[in-house]
Amino acid sequence: MGLGAQAARIVARTLLPKGEQARLERLAYQDAGHGWDRLGLRPQAVAASLAATRFLYDAWFRVESRGAEHVPREGPAILAANHSGMLPLDGMMLWTDVLRHTDPPRVPRIVADAFVPRLPFVYTLFSRNGVIGGARATAERLLHDGELLGVFPEGVPGIAKPFSERYRLRPFRVGHAELAIRHRAPIVPVAIVGAEEQWPELARVESFHLFGAPYLPIPATPFPLPVRYHLRYGAAIDPRERFAPAQADDPAITRALAAEVRATVQALVDEGLRERKGIFR
Amino acid sequence: MKGGGVLVTGATTPFGRALVASLLGRADVPAVLAVASERVWPGSAHPRLLYVPADLTRSRDLRDLLFGPARDLGVRAIAHSAHHRSVRAAGERVHALNVEATREILRLAERHPTIRRLVYVGAAEIYRVDAGLPALIGEEHPIEMSPGMPQRLRDRVEADLTVCTRMGLSSLSIAVLRLSEILAPESGSQLDDYLASRVCFRPVGYDPMLDVISIADAVRATERALASDAQGVFNVPGADVLPLSAAIERAGRVAVPVPGPLLRPLYAARAAVRGTEFSWSLNRWRFRWSGVLDGARAAALLDYRPEAPIWRDAIRQDPENARKTGDGRGGAHPTRHHLSSDT
Numbered sequence: 299m300g301l302g303a304q305a306a307r308i309v310a311r312t313l314l315p316k317g318e319q320a321r322l323e324r325l326a327y328q329d330a331g332h333g334w335d336r337l338g339l340r341p342q343a344v345a346a347s348l349a350a351t352r353f354l355y356d357a358w359f360r361v362e363s364r365g366a367e368h369v370p371r372e373g374p375a376i377l378a379a380n381h382s383g384m385l386p387l388d389g390m391m392l393w394t395d396v397l398r399h400t401d402p403p404r405v406p407r408i409v410a411d412a413f414v415p416r417l418p419f420v421y422t423l424f425s426r427n428g429v430i431g432g433a434r435a436t437a438e439r440l441l442h443d444g445e446l447l448g449v450f451p452e453g454v455p456g457i458a459k460p461f462s463e464r465y466r467l468r469p470f471r472v473g474h475a476e477l478a479i480r481h482r483a484p485i486v487p488v489a490i491v492g493a494e495e496q497w498p499e500l501a502r503v504e505s506f507h508l509f510g511a512p513y514l515p516i517p518a519t520p521f522p523l524p525v526r527y528h529l530r531y532g533a534a535i536d537p538r539e540r541f542a543p544a545q546a547d548d549p550a551i552t553r554a555l556a557a558e559v560r561a562t563v564q565a566l567v568d569e570g571l572r573e574r575k576g577i578f579r
Numbered sequence: 580m581k582g583g584g585v586l587v588t589g590a591t592t593p594f595g596r597a598l599v600a601s602l603l604g605r606a607d608v609p610a611v612l613a614v615a616s617e618r619v620w621p622g623s624a625h626p627r628l629l630y631v632p633a634d635l636t637r638s639r640d641l642r643d644l645l646f647g648p649a650r651d652l653g654v655r656a657i658a659h660s661a662h663h664r665s666v667r668a669a670g671e672r673v674h675a676l677n678v679e680a681t682r683e684i685l686r687l688a689e690r691h692p693t694i695r696r697l698v699y700v701g702a703a704e705i706y707r708v709d710a711g712l713p714a715l716i717g718e719e720h721p722i723e724m725s726p727g728m729p730q731r732l733r734d735r736v737e738a739d740l741t742v743c744t745r746m747g748l749s750s751l752s753i754a755v756l757r758l759s760e761i762l763a764p765e766s767g768s769q770l771d772d773y774l775a776s777r778v779c780f781r782p783v784g785y786d787p788m789l790d791v792i793s794i795a796d797a798v799r800a801t802e803r804a805l806a807s808d809a810q811g812v813f814n815v816p817g818a819d820v821l822p823l824s825a826a827i828e829r830a831g832r833v834a835v836p837v838p839g840p841l842l843r844p845l846y847a848a849r850a851a852v853r854g855t856e857f858s859w860s861l862n863r864w865r866f867r868w869s870g871v872l873d874g875a876r877a878a879a880l881l882d883y884r885p886e887a888p889i890w891r892d893a894i895r896q897d898p899e900n901a902r903k904t905g906d907g908r909g910g911a912h913p914t915r916h917h918l919s920s921d922t
Contacts (some may be wrong), residue, residue: 302824330790330820336871338788338822345591362594413692415710415868418784425788425869435713435720439873510710 583655792817
């Protein structure tokens, strides 16, 4: 066993309660033969990451979650969430929340932007935890295999929008709607409230494109602020009842479905904003 | 096998010999015509085996072979796997075997009185691997067409596409198999040569998923393709899908992460000093980003599923992975990286 695997095991055993360790034993994944799935997901790494995110989830961001019962227990499904916060900590919290609230635990296969697989170290860690590069064929294959995708249909424009436009969702790309129709997968809308204020951005270096990054953000604080996260899952939007798979090629239909998902997420965001008592509460 | 004989080119390679042995073990194959450049068949004799040494780069030899022994034996199917294995082989004669021989076999087989099926045994190394492309490689995946690639790769692309262009237009039923890398000595395996060193340098920060196939699975897939009438391109993955670091560990080697720019001179120096085969230019992308074959089409149409992992013994001994879902295979520490399942 390599040093990385040993470290992962120690972290999981030290930081995860026994009950949680036992629950993760039932984590379903498609072993390609040696303890990894074909895209690199490794259950031991998932356990270690879940342990490592406990502090952020429980103590720092004090995540409040509602409606996770809408996440299907099995079969193909797509989580569609708003995206914000300079760095994708919202994705990390969503990943943790789904793992904690599904039984047997499901790893949401978060779809990262196309430049992310180019990042050394980062993508290796991400892929061990189920993150995939944003290639359509990979997402299609995972849905075909009955997996749970996590997408941020706003993409980089969502995470890059100015503070003054926080919680005003950018236009949704239509790829998730097309995938949902073609693969008969329900879309679970998810609102993430709190991430917009988590890490103020001082400036950005627009000319920085190392590894294909769109820009380099300069944070105003060395650490994210201890804002409170509120996650709201809405009832699934099920395209199976309304569309035939062949209609996935119809641009008008996919645009309409994506707009419907966006409106639902926006409504959940607005609800979360109304209900929270403050940025830190 | 529909009652006809089978012609196997490249019959003296480890894969070719295993394929010939397997075909001879089948009652529905009346004759096997094995062809290679060696003067003498390196295996044991068999009443249903005819070995013919031939230079496939010579059109006359090919014509004599197909319209001589092949016609007399009633050969129905060809498994064409002959090509240069060395990454350092270059030049017109290499191209003649890798590409022109394939073109000529196609041409002659199309007007042959008994041949009805051609299975081209190609390699998945022709696929392009890049961070922006799907990590799961389907048959429609982009092909590596970079001019800077070694001739071996360029020839394989050309031969593969040459066969593909005749699909549906030819009187032959054609299947192109794109095999994962056969991890075995003398099979042209880059990874085998890479893992032969005690110390394996790999790019720091990257640990891509690889898949490799045993000779047993490669033979099984080829047999199924020979027996089938399914036309098209088929990815043939192996049973071993694991990260590069795990492959190094299972081979009992020491992995040393090194900044990417240093790897080319390091491996160029190794090749120059020790005459080794591993080429960094051929592997630089797949040693950074994952590229794993999706074998769904071969599973659906050829009923092929990988069954013979290379690291089988190690897998059986690993209690950590014994509980895993799926087919229950896991992995651990082998003593060698090419084990008994290859034979």
